[in-house]
Amino acid sequence: MPDISYSDPRLAAVYDALNPAGADTAFYLDMAGSKPKVILDMGCGTGALAVELARRGHEVTGADPAAGMMAVARSRAGGDAVDWIESDAVSLDVPTRFDLVFMTGHVFQVFLTDEAIAVALRNLHRHLAPNGRLVFETRNPAFRDWEGWTPAETASAVEVAGIGRVEAHYEVTAVDGQIVRYETHFDFGGGDEVVAPSVLRFVERDQLAALLAEAGFARVEWYGDWDRSPVLRTSPELIIVAG
Known part of the structure; x- marks a missing residue:
């Protein structure tokens, strides 16, 4: 899914x-x-x-x-x-x-x-x-890209039509061999935040x-x-x- x-x-x-x-x-x-x-x-x-x-x-x-x-x-x-x-x-x-x-x-x-x-x-x-x-x-x-997926390194902000300003960052939550689990944090402002978990190999x-x-x-x-x-x-x- x-x-x-x-x-x-x-x-x-x-x-x-x-x-x-x-x-x-x-x-x-x-x-x-x-x-x-x-x-x-x-x-x-x-x-x-x-x-x-x-x-x-x-x-x-x-x-x-x-x-x-x-x-x-x-x-x-x-x-x-x-x-x-x-x-x-x-x-x-x-x-x-x-x-x-x-x-x-x-x-x-x-x-x-x-x-x-x-x-x-x-x-x-x-x-x-x-x-x-x-x-x-x-x-x-071998490049170990996930090591740079920190809030400080991945923080960004964009303007989206119909939505407005959205701030986002990544945060790794677990590494198990070839499996990396991380979250994408979306901040829509006014306390409206969404955390989306993902898993990659x-x-x-x-x-x-x-x-x-x-x-x-x-x-x-x-x-x-x-x-x-x-x-x-x-x-x-x-x-x-x-x-």
Whole structure:
């Protein structure tokens, strides 16, 4: 099930302001290229990338299990050009076969066990067209990104249309091996505060490589950052292009 920060309509509306387009968005748009393709944005969230892909001439399906996120996506300008499906990666079952399947925003890290990863990867592989590719990213565990998820390091404030000023910060509550539990604190002012708990897995590259192979992915490219640099211990990301 999606956590509260993805299912609550008000928090979903705050998402874009807290997560503006950056180098990751440019990477995925470049992967899509200019030739029209059939693309699945799995875990599409508020639909920003899906709508931009459709605007560029691609045939796009956006899928997400969180009703709050999907409501924002459907109401987005240009959203009528995207086929929206309320589904997660495990239960997705559509006749379309995709040239590209994207999983952005580190959504891959919500799969907390090898079994969950394996089931999702097999299903997404089944939905690929011949020579199709799955493209996604997960944070490099060697970089230990969660150590910077403190209130002081992550504090931010944004203005959200229809809501006003929202202050937010992260706080890690537990680390157990590859599993990191943290909270996102939202302050809407006047004592109106919401705490959204989340759980992520920081899977190792070797483990992920084995799971990709078992799911049928024979060709895998790895990058350590959005500039397509190789994966090093100091790389913040594990970016995967698998076919």
